[in-house]
Every structure is written in C-alpha cells, then in structure tokens.
Amino acid sequence: MKYLKILVIPLLFIVILMISCERDDICPDSTPTTPRLIISAYNESSPDNTKFIDNLLIFGVGNENSLSVTVEDIDINYDGTGNILDIYLPLKTDDDTTQYILHKDYLYDDNDTxxxxxxxxxxxxxxxxxxxxxxEQVYVSRACGYKTIFNDVTFTIETDDDNWIKSRISVNNNQPVEDETETHYNIFH
Structure with a gap:
C-alpha cells in the first residue's frame, strides 16, 4: 500500500500536468491576418467597365524598393501580360498614413549599357x-497574435499637371478595411 501511494502521487501530478498543457499552436494560412487595401481599376469614360493599368510600378513613399508582381507584399490581379485590374496594397500598422506613388506606363531603358x-x-x-x-488591434489567437483593422479609411490623389488617376470612389461609406474578400476603393482612369 505504501508503494501504491508513492506511485499514485507522481502519476497524478503527471496526468494533471499533461491535461493542463496545450499543444504548440501554429497560425494556419487560412486565418485572416492584417488585411491589405484592395483597389480596382475602371474606365473613366465607361464607369461600369474595368480597365487595365498598363506597366504599373508602385513605390511606397519612404521606401526605395518598388512593389511589383514578384513581391509577396503585393498581389496584382492581371491578365498575364502585365495589364493590371486590382491592386492589393499593404498599409502601415505603426502609422495612420500610408503613401504610394503609382507609375503608369513605366518604361526603363538602360541604353544597352x-x-x-x-x-x-x-x-x-x-x-x-x-x-x-x-x-485597431484585434486579437486573433495565441498562435496568430494580433491583427490590425483599419477604420475610417480615406483615399486622396495628389493633383499634378498630368494625373492618370482621374477619380476614386469608396465602395461603402465609413470605409473599414477588415478583410481581403472585396474591393475597398475603385479608381477611374
């Protein structure tokens, strides 16, 4: 009986310890994380029709690296020839403003040198x-941590002598960016 008590106490302790432990969580790829702003391109003269953006190159203001089709931070819906319909732009999670420079009809010529x-x-x-x-920081899970939701989103276009983006419109009022399932803004060019 004495030996039984000696065995029962450690076994009971081990069982309690095993029950209280959780497996290591891994954040599944299917879990929504911080969303990107989705912009769709439309024809200015025929607003119901989409319009490709030719040879688009995107730079984040304050970032010397361009965003392109090959960079994972940005996804572009295009027809395989470089004609772009939708742009997925990441927003800064440590600031309330993000700026991008969108270069349409971008061409680079090194003059064969x-x-x-x-x-x-x-x-x-x-x-x-x-x-x-x-x-707004929102808790997702222990494995995934927090994600940022963007509320009261506004989108402005700086005016210059030759704007290719003629106008923009929010898809809904008081534009939140909570997920990546639908377009947030439409641009017309």
Missing part, C-alpha cells in the same frame, strides 16, 4: 496617393 546608370532613362506618369485611417 547596363553598367553605366548615367545614361539610363525612366519614363512614366506618376500619381501619388495618400491613405489615412485609424488603427
């Missing part, structure tokens, strides 16, 4: 967009 950048030519029509919002 790849080692000499002094004669390189870059052409495009660049428009700067500013996205303002308020941030």
């Amino acid at each position: 790849p080692d000499d950048t002094s004669d390189d030519i870059e052409t495009s029509n660049a428009d700067t967009i500013t996205i303002n919002y308020s941030r």
